[in-house]
Amino acid sequence: MTKRRLTIRLESDWRAGIRSAVRRRFGAKTYQGEVLAFETPGAFFGKLTEKRWELVRVLQGQGVLSIRELARRVDRDFKRVHEDVSALIELGLFERGERGVACPFDNIHVDFELKAAA
Numbered sequence: 001m002t003k004r005r006l007t008i009r010l011e012s013d014w015r016a017g018i019r020s021a022v023r024r025r026f027g028a029k030t031y032q033g034e035v036l037a038f039e040t041p042g043a044f045f046g047k048l049t050e051k052r053w054e055l056v057r058v059l060q061g062q063g064v065l066s067i068r069e070l071a072r073r074v075d076r077d078f079k080r081v082h083e084d085v086s087a088l089i090e091l092g093l094f095e096r097g098e099r100g101v102a103c104p105f106d107n108i109h110v111d112f113e114l115k116a117a118a
Contacts, residue, residue: 003106005033006093008048010112012039034105036092041114047091051076052084056093059103066100 038044051074058073059065065073071081085101088094093108094101 004104005031005107006036006105006109007033008036008038008044008108008110008112010039010041010044011037034092041112044112047087049084051080052088055081055084055088056103056108059094059101060105060108061103064097064100064102070101 038047054074055070059070067082067085068078070085071078074081085094089096089101093103093105095104
């Protein structure tokens with residue numbers, strides 16, 4: 001079974017990011033990983049808050065857990081954890097199954113660079 005890898009990056013030109021992902025997907029003979037791109041740092045930090053990162057860290061490598069169990073492990077309110085899990089599912093960081101949710105990625109790499117304005 002292929003271990004899944006995710007790279008999260010900032011790409012102001014989202015169309016170029018899609019073209020790059022398509023080239024990687026169809027030009028490669030082996031699995032090259034998956035990419036989640038954000039246009040701005042604000043979009044990145046708005047979607048991937050500290051509390052959501054904690055959920056990713058706790059769930060990664062644990063298989064399927066119920067949202068209630070995940071809330072217990074992070075010592076947070078079920079309703080708030082459910083809201084964050086829904087956002088993470090929408091982003092593709094979590095997957096929902098019959099018995100709960102899972103983080104399917106064995107490795108998550110965040111890659112972005114901030115440059116001084118020219």
